[in-house]
Amino acid sequence: MVIRSNKKPLSAKQPRAATVARRTSILAGALRCFDELGIDVTTISDIQREADCSVGSLYHHFGSxxxxxxxxxxxxxxxxxxxxxxxxxxxxxxxxxxxxxxxxxxxxxxxxxxxxxxxxxxxxxxxxxxxxxxxxxxxxxxxxxxxxxxxxxxxxxxxxxxxxxxxxxxxxxxxxxxxxxxxxxxxxxxxxxxxxxxxxxxxxxxxxxxx
Amino acid sequence: MVIRSNKKPLSAKQPRAATVARRTSILAGALRCFDELGIDVTTISDIQREADCSVGSLYHHFGSxxxxxxxxxxxxxxxxxxxxxxxxxxxxxxxxxxxxxxxxxxxxxxxxxxxxxxxxxxxxxxxxxxxxxxxxxxxxxxxxxxxxxxxxxxxxxxxxxxxxxxxxxxxxxxxxxxxxxxxxxxxxxxxxxxxxxxxxxxxxxxxxxxx
DNA sequence: TCTTTTACTAGAATATTATTCTAATAGCGT
DNA sequence: ACGCTATTAGAATAATATTCTAGTAAAAGA
The missing domain is CATH 1.10.357.10 (Tetracycline Repressor, domain 2)
Structure with a gap:
């Protein structure tokens, strides 16, 4: 087994800047929705609209x-x-x-x-x-x-x-x-x-x- | 306007014993589900199964x-x-x-x-x-x-x-x-x-x- | 520089779940 | 018994979450 670096021993690899930005923007959008609409009421489409991205992206980054x-x-x-x-x-x-x-x-x-x-x-x-x-x-x-x-x-x-x-x-x-x-x-x-x-x-x- | 009794001025009327029992059993079933499965994961069917009643009843008694x-x-x-x-x-x-x-x-x-x-x-x-x-x-x-x-x-x-x-x-x-x-x-x-x-x-x- | 690989995006297709609706049944007062 | 209303049932529908396939763009390798 090869140790590549001392941080995040498994599966890590610097993510692209755009990726980080997208994730952040999704989380921010979700928070806005939760705050304004209520958590249970918020739908995937609401988050999608707020973060201006596709369902694909949402699921790619967060799975559910x-x-x-x-x-x-x-x-x-x-x-x-x-x-x-x-x-x-x-x-x-x-x-x-x-x-x-x-x-x-x-x-x-x-x-x-x-x-x-x-x-x-x-x-x-x-x-x-x-x-x-x-x-x-x-x-x-x-x-x-x-x-x-x-x-x-x-x-x-x-x-x-x-x-x-x-x-x-x-x-x-x-x-x-x-x-x-x-x-x-x-x-x-x-x-x-x-x-x-x-x-x-x-x-x-x-x-x-x-x- | 006619006042019928001094308790629950509007819309009240003693509910039947069976009704109370059903409501109670639904709430108890829901609680078991929430506890065992988790709140968000619990579906209407779960509660239905647990309380042994129809969707109709659930919605009749609680609306949603x-x-x-x-x-x-x-x-x-x-x-x-x-x-x-x-x-x-x-x-x-x-x-x-x-x-x-x-x-x-x-x-x-x-x-x-x-x-x-x-x-x-x-x-x-x-x-x-x-x-x-x-x-x-x-x-x-x-x-x-x-x-x-x-x-x-x-x-x-x-x-x-x-x-x-x-x-x-x-x-x-x-x-x-x-x-x-x-x-x-x-x-x-x-x-x-x-x-x-x-x-x-x-x-x-x-x-x-x-x- | 070109090629290959991988991460990411998109949105239509599908699956799951919540809710509505219509008809049937059961209890209760008269 | 009769009519009224509350209740039940479950099929039909609507709303929502998730999956899938194909395409795009960015990095890695040559």
Whole structure:
């Protein structure tokens, strides 16, 4: 067996620029449809029209309607995760980090309303393969976040808790709050979440996590 | 205009027992399908087979596939809300009430795994009419809960906060935790959530709400 | 530069699924 | 028993997703 490169050991090969563009435009079109028409109501033709391409292309790139939905979801999660990690790396106290998570969650949701809304709308129901990918992404993400928080736990600034409770305890409330905010928001008008509200959730998270 | 009775002013008339039974059996069948096959994958024929009835019946009672989904959702929400209110009425301190919300959320989810999973899976995307009904139900529910909590806020045992933040702050974390628990749970094996875990979330909620 | 190969696009043909429609049946009040 | 309405049934139709075949364009090889 020959190893060609150290990245993407299997089946990879730089895709053409046009290909990337087409995929992106399809995903963007699908998101617009999901946002404006509703997910279940959106048909392949709707996406086709919005992305201005043929059915052939859609199926060539994504295999099925579900495939488009999965890709969009995974894409969104990765954007979110990357942003969160970037933000956390710039925090250097326990308090700033915990509050940083809440603030980032809130700000990102407002900045990416349509995508955030889509990410909230569904999480089950994907193919086994997609669920696997998501599990891996989640595991990696949790590991990275954990690494950034470990020192504060070790130094006694943050409570020691079961690993799988940090995310719910820190971001559960803001997550639930933004979910309601999103479902009240109609597509067009861009309102935002008042800063004192955001800070209330940030403060509460810290109240729970501090020792 | 003639008013016939003080309940359900329009269009009501006691439905036959058989009708109720059929509707219930269709909803139960649909839930089994959603749980075992996945929501999007489930077809009308699947539900038909599971509920052992004709297409005609399905459409007579619910109008569309979406109609079935909406009814099941609303039904589930109402069961949940009623249970929560019942439970809260039996709590008579601020602490017991706040913790009671968390405990009920947790226990109900474990006891009604399939339904809980369905309720988590979707909330947008319903028809305008269903969304309206849901909004009303939610408003009533919030009002009832608020009534039960108001005395503790007034007496100074609980923090005074914006009305729409109580639910996220109290149940956001357990909600997020159970969501993950549900998505890890495959249909069959009935595991449960360890009591200390539940109490951790109950305690955290109280820590945030107490003055 | 020409040739070969592969990725991509297109859209008609097909398969699957949701919904409508017409007729038949069963319960219920009078 | 009679008539009324709610309910059931399933064939007919409509809407939608997916497959397939053929053509095009871009990269790789000579």
């Amino acid at each position: 309607k579900e495939g488009i939905a999965e890709e969009l979801f995974i894409d969104g999660i990765q954007q979110f995760n990357a942003g969160m990690i970037r933000k956390l790396k710039r925090c250097n106290t326990a308090e700033a980090s915990v509050k940083g998570v809440v603030r980032f969650y809130c700000d990102w949701t407002v900045r990416n309303r349509a995508l955030a809304s889509y990410l909230h709308s569904r999480d089950v129901d994907f193919s086994e393969e997609a669920r696997d990918r998501l599990r891996n992404i989640h595991r990696t993400y949790i590991f990275e976040v954990y690494t950034l928080f470990a020192r504060y736990v070790k130094s006694g600034e943050m409570r020691i808790l079961p690993l799988d409770t940090y995310v719910p305890l820190i971001s559960g409330p803001i997550q639930e709050y933004t979910r309601r905010w999103l479902s009240g928001q109609s597509e067009s008008r861009a309102s935002s979440i008042p800063k004192p509200m955001r800070e209330l959730f940030a403060g509460s998270a810290w109240k729970v996590m501090r020792t | 596939k979406e109609g079935i989904a909406e009814e099941l959702f609303i039904d589930g929400i109402q069961q949940f809300n009623a249970g929560m209110i019942r439970k809260l009425k039996r709590c008579n301190t601020a602490e017991a009430s706040v913790k009671g919300v968390v405990r009920f959320y947790c226990d109900w989810t474990v006891r009604n795994r399939a339904l809980a999973s369905y309720l988590h899976s979707r909330d947008v995307d319903f028809s305008e009419e269903a969304r309206d009904r849901l909004r009303n139900i939610h408003r009533t529910y919030i009002f009832e809960v608020y009534t039960l909590f108001a005395r503790y806020v007034k007496s100074g045992e609980m923090r005074i906060l914006p009305l729409d933040t109580y639910v996220p702050l109290i149940s956001g974390p357990i909600q997020e935790y159970t969501r993950r628990w549900l998505s890890g749970q495959s249909e069959s094996r009935a595991s449960s959530i360890p009591k200390p875990m539940r109490e951790l979330f109950a305690g955290s909620a109280w820590k945030v709400m107490r003055t």
